[in-house]
Amino acid sequence: MSTKSKWFVVATEGATADGRNIERKWLEEMASNYDPKLYGARVNLEHFKGIFPDGDFKRLGDVLALKTEERDGKLRLLAQIEPTKDLIEMVKNKQKVYTSIEVNPNFADLNSAYLVGLAVTDDPASLGTEMLAFSAQAKQNPLAHRKQDKDNLFSEAIEFALELEEQEKESLLDKLKAMFTAKENSQQTEQQLYKTLEDVSTLLTEQIKQVQEKNENLTQQLNELSTANIELTQQLQALEQKITTLEKEPVEFNRPVITGAEKSMIETDC
Template sequence: MPKSRPFRVAVEGATCDGRTLERQHIVQMAQRFNPTVYGARVNLEHLRGYSPNSDFRAYGDVISVKAEEITEEPLKGKMGLYVQVDATDDLVAMKKNRQKIYHSIEVHPSFADTGEAYLMGLACTDSPASLGTEMMQFCANNPVNPLSSRKHDPACFFTASVESTMEFEDEQPPQDEGKNFFARIKSLLGGTQQQFSQQNGENREAIEAIAESQGKLLDSTTQLSTAVKAKADATELQSLRNDFKALEEKLKGQDAEQYNQRPPATGGDGQSTQHLADC
């Protein structure tokens, strides 16, 4: 699926729940986020549908999070949270149509009793920050939080939505087959690197050497196959050219005056001379 470039989804300050997104919350979310521990999915309006065909299905996953201090006005000096998203095709199409251009995050201030904040989800919405502020005031004065049904946990809160431009990375051209083969082998080895003891280091190096040589062999085979096919096509084309040239020369050497009129047809009507077949 297409991956986005990092974009800002939250800024320290007020939230939609009458609470405050602290600078330390943003820093902790960036430091602690790990999709293998708990994945933050992309949804609409913080609503999670039960059906995969619903408009409120998941539209992708957050794959990386970072915290950076904003250097441009009017938010200069505030801490911002930036994410990268692995998007579905539906999310790409929605963004191209300029729909749901604002973003809000769901924050757990003490995830898994760690005492540190964690990013629970990312929502796409059409509600700008001004409406988020109104929602914050409404929630603060209401004994029953109207957003509670949308949360993973009652302790979670939603940030005010900010406008973001979600741009997608250009797709990388396919690599050579041999390089892909070598990369796959290294990936498999790297994924279990901790399982290799020091005494197996030589085995690892040998396997990587074999993988690299196999990759080069695959590349050479591919190049050779391409060259052989190109040569065969060129040989066939030259043969056709030679045959055409020979036919052309043959036709040029024939004298049209040597041809006689076609003999009359056999048969008769009882008045003209009959030409009988020689049987």
């Protein structure tokens, strides 16, 4: 099952690319033109493209799709990649947490911009604004040997976070279909058939156990709600009883006896 990343920003309108600014038009063209079947951009280290599958500069994944979005008045290019286990481990260990795109402003027969590579790096300064400007002005561009085409541009490195999308769990039905399909494609011996049925039994047991656990949790929650409802009902009944009792009791009002004042007044009048 493939692992897809969540969308993350790889370039922003106006950012540096080999002494030039990334044009809004490029981002729009890269997003609309990108098709892995036409040309699939791969993830690499520091824009180096190794030729050995077990070498230090082997590929670290593929760019699956591109899209643009507006943020604070500037267009941004976002990518979704399928990283290798090596890249996932690198990022987990806080390595290679910056990205830089390689763009061809005039790709093949499209006559428009196209993303041809995505590099990850540890040191943003190695692909930062000053380094790219210096490289572009130098008589011999020190980054030229890393490019797939001399006219390609490297964007300045920006930080990214590699977050993976949650994968849908394979359903029991899908697992059963896969089992029987695999067995049907080869001659089944009695032992193989027994193993298939045993696997099916194990899957069913796991599913039943999960359902039972969910039912137990649901039953417990219902019991707790029922108990709380009973307690609330009892409290309401007690309150109603108290109100009824108070309503039946006669209201008596006794005027307090005035003492002292009247006698004093009489004595004063005399």
